[in-house]
């Protein structure tokens with residue numbers, strides 16, 4: 423029942439629930455025919471599970487740079503990263519802000535590539551009036567408790583309009599079964615607990631109102647901070663962010679964060695280092711030379727507090743602290 427409700431929320435024909443967002447990416451890639459030795463184009467300023475999903479499928483991540491103004495995949499960088507081994511583009515709607523999908527879908531059509539969207543931070547975000555997730559071949563969501571729609575534990579889902587992908591993810595999440603005790607392909611165990619599905623079904627009707635409160639707080643921040651020495655990333659035309667996080671870029675980040683903390687406002691950094699700079703992904707370190715905007719952004723991004731339950735007073739306190747800190 424939750425699967426049907428979430429598919430219809432996203433405007434997709436199918437939704438297949440799995441155990442986590444990482445599994446959603448892994449299984450969606452496999453179900454799209456991506457595997458060992460294939461290359462998947464993505465970004466380096468993301469949460470590590472984006473890349474864990476890719477490597478679990480056997481494929482290799484190829485990182486492209488981001489736009490400075492959106493902090494999302496720069497469509498203009500994608501074409502030169504395509505090789506004969508490229509099988510898919512995996513845009514990440516980071517911080518809840520939709521990637522410019524029209525350019526990416528056009529390239530995918532031109533080069534016959536799959537498009538798998540990482541929607542783990544973007545439940546309900548829209549691009550060109552349509553919800554993310556059903557824009558490419560498959561969209562992958564996480565229901566980790568901190569996400570815009572969170573369970574009381576781990577969970578994830580793949581949404582798609584492609585019947586074959588839906589069928590394969592359904593098989594892959596359940597040991598490759600087509601019917602009980604008949605295993606057509608080798609699969610995995612990646613179920614969403616019934617209990618989590620029940621929580622999610624009960625919470626889904628509130629998602630839009632939570633997202634609009636997030637947008638409301640974000641626009642208060644944007645207006646109140648516009649004269650300060652910081653930069654707020656923006657939606658490109660057609661994009662409607664759901665502000666999973668509210669990001670600003672500041673040049674002297676450590677000093678800014680200390681000053682915010684002195685005033686009782688805790689800030690966070692999502693994410694301090696690009697994936698190829700992590701020890702686990704040292705094999706991809708040479709790709710950093712293609713990622714100057716990513717490197718700059720990772721040194722400047724700060725997340726200000728933003729959650730739907732924030733009171734107007736709390737929002738004002740954050741704004742006052744920013745003014746004082748800068």
Ligand SMILES: *Cc1c(COP(=O)(O)O)cnc(C)c1O
Pocket residue numbers: 442443444445468469471472514516540542543563564565566576577578
């Ligand atoms: C949370 C997240 C994931 C993975 O989700 P899990 O449910 O924790 O496996 C993937 N990509 C991004 C961008 C995320 O923020």
